[in-house]
Amino acid sequence: MRLGLILASGALICAAGAALAQQVPVRSGEHDGFSRLVFMLPPGTDWQLSESEGAVTLRTPGESFGYDTADVFRLIPRNRITALAAQADGAIRIATATGTVHAAFQLASGAVVLDILDAPELPMPGSPPREAPRTPLRLDHLGTYWREHTPPAPLPAAPAAPTALLPRLAPPDPRVREAETELLAQLSRAASQGVISAFVTPPAMAPAPQPSGAAPAAAAGAHLAIASQTVFDRDMMGSAPGPQLLANGQRCAPDRAFALESWxxxxxxxxxxxxxxxxxxxxxxxxxxxxxERLARTYLGLGFGTEARATLRGFGLDTPAAGAIAYVAAVLDELPVPDSPLSHMAACDGKVALWALLGRGTAQNEAPNLAAVRRSFSALPVPIRKIVGPELVRRLLALGAESDAREIGSMIARAVPEGDPARGLIDARIDIARGAPAQAEPVLAGMIDRNSADAAQALILLVDTRLSRGEPVDEATVELAAARARELRGSPEGARLLRAQILGEGSVGRFSEAFAALAAWPAGDTPALVQETRRSLWGLLARVPDDTLFLGQFLARHDQVPVEELPNLVRLQMADRLTAAGLPGPVRDLLAGSLGRTPDGRVALAAAAIAERDGPAALSYLEALDGSRATALKARAHVLLNEHAIAQQIFAAAGDLPSATAEAWRGGDWGFVAANGSEAEKALVRLYDLTAEEPPAPPPSPADGVAGFRDLIARSQAEREALTRLRADFPEP
Known part of the structure; x- marks a missing residue:
């Protein structure tokens, strides 16, 4: 019963400490024989204690806390603990007086208890052992924590040495030190779980003297085969507080790094x-x-990702906790999240699973822990649910987790009352995520004219929805986006509205206005969004059906093409359009780099070389390439080289008989023309008897008299008719 009261009281005090948002209170108490400090760390915090000359230092790996030490010396004198000082790395240094030793353990609540004890006195030689008095503990301060923890009694005095000479001491075995550290950690953990009662004793006396001249012990292995674990940790492996180890070798980030609801x-x-x-x-x-960190986390808990990132950037904070804050802030602001170890933790069984799923890229396909994602989402504050919920629904649907997506949608709906303008925006986001933008568009169109914070989001979604379906954005919507972008300039919403304006202009062919607005984008403002907008605008230009518009806009700013930013498909589309228009010159610049070495890039370069009538260059690009387009280009390259027989063979093998026949005609293969040509071509071959193995008979001559004239006229009429039919097979140039 007493242990339950102690743990319950400890939990209440720990909750109060958490409310101070990472400001750790330090309690103190004075007792006979020792002074006590209690550091109210959050549950599950890892801690380390190191000793130096005249001081003890407490560290929390991976965390950086502030320590409230204002009332420490109001309750204890400075005879054992002389000073406390916070360190730059987040540790706290406890200066101790000469003649003291220390002992420490951790409670179930996470609090770390540090006792600074008087060092045991060694009696004079010949004097009997002296027993230190054991007096009851004074429970004036924080009795909850040390009611069951009494100060240890000094060890009995050792008998006097028979000789005045100090023998040589054996050096401590490092393997034993390692085993002691592990055992002490597990004993502390067992005490915090109530499995044992911990009675801390002063450090052991020096090891037994080694006689002079004794041979040193044989060298042993560098590690003792020893393992320790409490019964609770053994039976509850799934709920052990240690960090979870993933298949990729990473350790899952702790929940406290993503506990927005507690901030x-x-x-x-x-x-x-x-x-x-x-x-x-x-x-x-x-x-x-x-x-x-406390201020940045407060901003995050309120949904202000931009302010959180600005706080970290303004103070130059670069700690593990700051990295997690910046990651979550980027997700909240719907900004591209750089590849981070956190984005690979979607399989973790903790809060990080949600944020890893929301921030990871399309190339990352680790199966997420959906149960952990749902738990984490349900614990979020309502404003954060409204921000990330629709995107979470979209990602869950993309994974095929429809039931989980519906559950998340229900959580969002319960968090927003009927009639709230945000409810319509959330429903529209969910409809878009489910692949039903037609249902969302009327709702969004009815919200964009409102004077509310959700109107800007609705306008951005409306434009994105139309662009994703390849539809133009009407002029009124584009003008409204431009006005709202000017109104919200300098904010994330303002930047996304400017993007909506630019791409809306491009969707209706107003590329001059769109590129002008892109050039006027404030310098240094959301560079990732600027790059994405520029890439999307050039993609719209590549797909515009009007060749005159495309060529005019491209040639006007061909030196501004962001070649390295554009997707390969967009670069190939523009290259083919330029080649088809008879302007192959810029193609090599468009396909520069690795794209020009891919099969598709080489085919496009070969087409440009043929447009420039450079057959050898085209054949060099097409070497070892297959495919219908590559085959046709090879044949055309041989045509440029007057290698009509080779071109005829390539065309015929590809099944292009008209082209093969044309090359057979140019190369004089009349047998092929007679077998595969048109009726007009076959008639001409027969008329002139071009397939005969022997020279044909001479044509009629006037020397043959009237009959010769008649034959000559008849032959002339036949040739005229054959040539007329042949000419009809070819369109006018």
Whole structure:
């Protein structure tokens, strides 16, 4: 019962500490024989204690906390603990007096207890052992934590040495040190779980003297085969507090790095931000990392990703916790998230699974832990659910997890009351994610004229929906996007509205206005979005059906083409259109780099070379390539080289008999023409007897008299008719 009360009280105090948003309170108490400090760390926090000359340092790997030590020396004197000082790396240094030792353990609540004890006194030689008095603990302060923990009794005095000479001591075995560290960690954990009662004793006395001249012990392995684990951790492997190890070798990020629901309260946003801004700069105008993280997390909990990123950037904070904050902020602002180890943790059984799924790229296909995703989403504050919910639904549907997507949609619907303008926006996002943009468009069109914060989001979605279906954006919508972009200039919404304006202009062929607006984009503002907008605008130009419009816009700014940014498909489309228009010159620049070495790029370059009547260059590009287009281009290259027989064979093998017949005609293969040509061609071959193996008979002559004239006239009429029919087979140039 007493243990239950202790743990319950500890949980309440730990919850109060969490409300201070990573500001760790430090409690103190004075007792006979030792002074005690209690560091109220969050549950599951890893900690390390290191000793140096006259000090003990507490560290929390992977975390950076601030420590509230204002009341420490109000309750204890400075006879054992002389000072406490926060370190730049987030640790805290406890200066200790000479003649003291220390002992530490962790409670189930996560709090770390540090005792600074008087070192045991060694009696004078010949004096009997002296037993230190054991007095009851004073429970004036924080009795909840150390009611069951009494100060240890000093060890009995060792008998006097028979000789005045100090023998040589054997060096400690590093393997034993390693085993001791592991056992102490597991014993502390067992004590926090209530499995054992921990009674901390002072460090063991020095190892037994080694006689002078004794042979050193044989060298042993570098590691002892020892493992320790508490019964709770053994029986509850799935719920052990240690970080989960993924198949890719990564350890899952802890939940506290993504606990947005614990970073804010029900107080007004302004009051929370004001409180979080306190204490950002400490002594010597140095920023307090824990305070900066606290402010950035407050912004995140309220849904202000831009402000959170600006806070980290403004104070130059570069800690593991800051990396997680910046990652979540980018997801909230719907910005491209750079490849991060966090994006590969979707399989984790914790809060990081949600954010990994939301931030990972299309190339990452690890199966996500959908149960962890649902749990994490349900714990989010309502404003954050409204922001990330529709995108989460879209990604779940793309994974084929329809039931999970419906459950997330239901969570969003329950969080937003009927009649709230945000409800319509969320429903529209879900419809778009489910592949039903036609249902979403009327809802969005009815929201864009409202004077509300959701109107800008609705306008952005409306434009994106029409562009994704390849439909033009009407002029009124484009003008509204331009006006809202000017109104919200400098914000993430303003940048996305500017993108909507630019791409809307391009969707109706107003590329001059679109490129002018792109050139006027504020320098340094959302560079990733600028790059995506430029890429999309050039993609629209590549697909515009009007060749005159395409050529005019391309040639006007051919030196501005962002070749390295454009998708390969867009570059190939523009190259083929230029070649077809008889302007192959810019093609080599468009296909520069690795694209020009791919099969598709080589075929496009070969087509441009043929347009320039450069047969050898075309054949060099087409070497070892197959496919119908490559085959046809090879034949055309041989035509340019007057190698009609080779061209005829290639065309015939490809099944292109008209082209093969044309090359047979040019090459004089009359047998092929007679077998495969048109009726007019066959008639001409027969008329002149071109397939005869022997020279044909001489044509009629006037020397043959009247009969010769008649034969000559008849032959002339036959030739005229044959040539007329042959000419009819070829269209006018």
């Amino acid at each position: 804010v309260s029900d107080a007004p946003a302004g009051a929370q931000i004001t409180a979080a801004r306190q204490g950002l700069v400490g002594e010597f105008d140095r920023p307090d990392p824990a305070a900066v």
